[in-house]
Amino acid sequence: MVEPSNGTKKNVSPSLVSNTGGIVSPNPFWLASAPPANSGGQVQRAFDAGWGGAVWKTLGQPIQNVSSRFGGMHAKGVRGVGFNNIELITDRPLETNFREIYDTKKKYPKHAVIVSLMVETREEWKDIIKRSIDTGADGLELNFGCPHGMCERGMGSAVGQEPKVNQEITSWAVEYSSIPVLVKLTPNVSDIRPHGMAAKRGGAHGVSLINTIKSIIGVDIDSFAIEPRVQNLGTNGGYCGQAVRPIALHMCASLAREEGFGLPISGIGGVCNWRDAVEFILLGSSSVQVCTEVMLRGYRIVEDMNEGLTQYMRDHGFATIDEMVGKAVPNYSEWGDLDLNYETIAKIDPDKCIGCNLCMTACHDGAHQCIHPASTKPGWDGKSRVPVVDESECVGCNLCQIVCPVSGCITMEEVPNGFAPATWNQHVETGAQLRPKKGAH
Amino acid sequence: MTESHTPRDPATPRAPLSADRAESIFTDYKPALTRDQAITEANRCLFCTDAPCVQACPTHIDIPQFIRKIATGNDEGSARTIFSSNILGMTCARVCPVEVLCVGDCVYNDKGEPPIQIGKLQRYATDLAFEKGTQFFEAGPDTGKSVGLVGAGPASLAAAHRLRRLGHRVTIYEKRRVVGGLNTTGVAPHKLRADASLEEVDWVLAIGGIDVRTGVSIGTDLSFEELEKRHDAVFVGAGLGADTLLDAPGSQLANIEGAVAWIERMKLEKLDVSGFQHCVVVGGGNTALDVVREARTLGIPKVTLLYRGHEAGMSGYEHEWESAKVQGVGAAWRLQPIGFEADVGAGKSVAGVKCVRLDETKKAIPGTEHVVPCDLVLLAIGQSTLGSLLASLPGVALEKGRVVTDEQGRTGRRGLFAGGDCRNGGKEVVNAVAEGDTAALAIDAYLKGNSHG
Structure with missing residues (x-):
């Protein structure tokens, strides 16, 4: 004290x-x-x-x-x-x-x-x-x-x-x-x-x-x-x-x-x-x-x-x-009791992004290849270095957020997908419906 | 000193700041740290034991500890550590010459790596506390003793706050109608503006029970004897007096002004400098270095520092002079002003400084007299002392106008203490805070009968 x-x-x-x-x-x-x-x-x-x-x-x-x-x-x-x-x-x-x-x-x-x-x-x-x-x-x-x-x-x-x-x-x-x-x-x-x-x-x-x-x-x-x-x-x-x-x-x-x-x-x-x-x-x-x-x-x-x-x-x-x-x-739960239908995606705050592209490299080489160069964005101004998240492919793994050197720049945001919660155990036991996989191409 | 049997003490309310003060165009010259920057920098701190930075700080803030607390996110604890040692830690974070104090002594300097940005980290922690309005201290249980403090500058504020924490009643007497002393009227506005100083004064006063009587001049409105009668102890933190002026031909011409007086006008009033083309600032100390930058920032096209010695001999800080040069301030070395030339028209305003060149021993070199043309002269060659205020008091010794005290701030007169510029002859805000705080502890010991006072 x-x-x-x-x-x-x-x-x-x-x-x-x-x-x-x-x-x-x-x-x-x-x-x-x-x-x-x-x-x-x-x-x-x-x-x-x-x-x-x-x-x-x-x-x-x-x-x-x-x-x-x-x-x-x-x-x-x-x-x-x-x-x-x-x-x-x-x-x-x-x-x-x-x-x-x-x-x-x-x-x-x-x-x-x-x-x-x-x-x-x-x-x-x-x-x-x-x-x-x-x-x-x-x-x-x-x-x-x-x-x-x-x-x-x-x-x-x-x-x-x-x-x-x-x-x-x-x-x-x-x-x-x-x-x-x-x-x-x-x-x-x-x-x-x-x-x-x-x-x-x-x-x-x-x-x-x-x-x-x-x-x-x-x-x-x-x-x-x-x-x-x-x-x-x-x-x-x-x-x-x-x-x-x-x-x-x-x-x-x-x-x-x-x-x-x-x-x-x-x-x-x-x-x-x-x-x-x-x-x-x-x-x-x-x-x-x-x-x-x-x-x-x-x-x-x-x-x-x-x-x-x-x-x-x-x-x-x-x-x-x-x-x-x-x-x-x-x-603290067992893996089998985690909700497989819960979904998050990465959002990059363009005002905070310093353009290091660490998230892009991490995603490409270490995750699911869903963060792309700024230049791929339609109407790119030729200058911006803020990478683009392909939300349809983002699995919400956190890797980009972990590697980002600017706190609060990348946030993982929950997205409603219309699926009722379903754990692996529920899926096995009762056939609960799982959402389609992302990033599993 | 005026003898007064029935004390007048005509306290008048504190004056509000005017909105169109000249200083209001000044912005912070160093940006505040973001949270990310603060945490990165805090994590660099080695958390030294018996740290040189702490030793270099006159108020001995536990710097490694407050920095560690920033690193762990204990922001409030960080501010508490700072304010426990230095209640004006917000100001000091901005105005301290950290390059020659804590930062200058950081062990990283010896390692050849950038020293920890202690001032900026202190600002980070204290700004957060100010934003939240956190109050860390409360008055101690009432001791029934009362202390009068002369002057409402950093020394008295620090002393008053410490005395309140110790439970003594406190009255501050300030001759001006603004409080904060030089923090309000003198600090370079690119470091701290008057409004921020007043905000800090209010924050200090929030401990409660500090009676501030503005518009009361001790020795004029209230005699020193009466002051001593009213209180069980007296602290003098009256600062310095008016600018020293040059007694030279032409010194009465218009647009020749003491630098401290001019700075005060700039900080508190609307000050129109639009007509001036060339300002000469006489002096080589930190006031001179502040005023050259201020004159430039306000828009005077040409500003020249005129100094008796050579560049390396200036008492002003090198880092401040480097910044002044970046702002386009020029210099004239080894010149001694010997008079002022009037303008050719009305002959009432200054049009030049008559100078003579000095040799290595600062002796005038005959035949080198010449005029440096200018239309504004600011004299930053020192300030008078306020020792005369105390000169007639038995037991009080003065040395070169400074009040002589022991290390605890005790004068030779029982119950009379002093600190700040009136004691040290004019040092940094942090020295005034340290001396006020130290004297408060000595006053406390005296009031409790543990010391001769």
Whole structure:
């Protein structure tokens, strides 16, 4: 929350308070279990900057890390649109971590501190959970997601990929824990739902997803080294950053709408700003976790996140986060239930068009050949570069709008065609009439 | 100063702007950014830590943060960030010499890439807030303390707004019948016209509880002692005085005028310059560079900048002079005016500036006297200070006519603070805002008994 400072206008503000499986935080923005939440000093600075919660960097048997550890994917001049790492869980002594968690909770009683854990045996889980609870932490997160280094030792994603193991370890944790238990899921599975359901059967109070995606971030084409390189070798790492957001949104929504699931979700994967967070919340997340954007730009990004989310909620009439959670989930449908008779076509605003013809090329080479040069228009003035859409052939695919560099220049407009709505399922089941295909010449 | 036992304080209403002001033909010389342009530019910002642009800004606006908010579509938050540090952020976005402040210090300059257009982005965010009429601040709980402010220019407006946020009662005394100070009467109209300045003043005053008494001259209509009696603290943001004129033979001739006075007439009145063929502007500072461009834009065919030094020695900004040259302004370097020639007819109007050439050490070179013919002379060689207003007050020190204060704006007199041009001798609007804001915090500390004042 941005507390109104003395003299700042106090509009009636929506409440950003978030509750994820019983873990309450002053706002839904948590640091993910990762380097930004590695120590007490960091987490406390993050809380001062405005973060509502932090999932501590995973505790377990302290490990030894390699140098180097991170790789960036830079695209068309923008650095770090994708990111990966081969860092493991905490390399600091457990006692140090526990003491700092305790101190942090003392100083910040209203903020959420969640302890991420990853150990092997039942006894180890029992021991580390007890010690975690003793710090005064608000919740636990079981790291069943890490896709490198730990999974080879039978932990991390090795657990998250096996529903039975997931369920069993979750049930141990729930048995030993007096505070809420979140299970952090790996996206390195073909279908997230059985894994979420396993956590549920194990008794988890919620799930966090997604952890990172198994990846190779790049190859040095001169030295043939795999990035990030350790001497001249590299290994697969965990992919994250804004580029993974669509994958994370899908997995979040898949669980949110899964019948019989119903657990709270802490959404993770490419959240860079308040807009991204809103998307996760609308698809069923009660809180969101952020790592990469903080690693790239620092804790101070949260000021805009809190402010932008508050303004969004005010604009849309939401008084609480709970009111927002899952609002878009009912709009996630199976393909077979989409209306095949619904029709849109592209319209180009000639006043906004700058004549780059990207839409024309995209349509010709990548779609249905229905955008043509300005010169094909009857009565062409010899100058105009505004392409012409052949509406009788336009299938409404969006490609031209996606490639257009001018916002609002190409709009996809609904056209009434006189056909009653008909989905594929209705067509198969009842023979519902479909409109004639366009662009299928 | 007039002694006055029964204060007159004959406040008269604010005067409306006339519709046919000469400045009304001026249009923005830099177009506003479109949304697409703003977002593209905002996304270029690196979001530097301890950013040089912030350090370069006298009001220390958190520039990376307001730019990031534009990039995410948090337009209102962006404006809030700007106005939290600089309540006149709309004006400053237009009139700040960003080339030598924030933009000049953008790290992209060191990378050899175009710096972020911070001024334009600030204008984008503040214009949106003005369009929507968003108010970001409200007055703090009443402290029962009252502050009197002298002058209704940027320094006092910034101080008054901050004082209201802190809950103090505020009265501004302005000798003119228009408010806004130089923002209204002096800023080059291709950057900001008087109507926009007044709109901004109203926006600042919308916090409520700022009593503006126009037509009241402190020292004449109301004594300083009475002012101090009325209020628990006093802030002087009175700006500078009249143009410095040349004491030289012929200086009484018609069509010789101080540049600041002429600019004020251009901004507030109908000003007919159609008869003039050649205007000479004397000076090399930013006022001179403004006035040469204004004279050209108003249609005077020939305009010459006449300066004692050489081109590179001008105190005016290089980027402003480059723009003036593009407008066809000529220059005469190393000339010292020593008198004015009268026209041959009635002998009442100026027909030329008598000059002597100066050497490298600015010494007159004998035998180089000559006349630069012209029919309008505008003198932009400085302004007098208003220090005399305070000269008789015990505890107030003056230096070259400027009010001496500490960094917080405290004078040596208990409860008396100062900021803006009367303190700094004449700097940018953004400096006046910064000094007014800083002084307001010092006044607040003083009123709460935490400071000696």
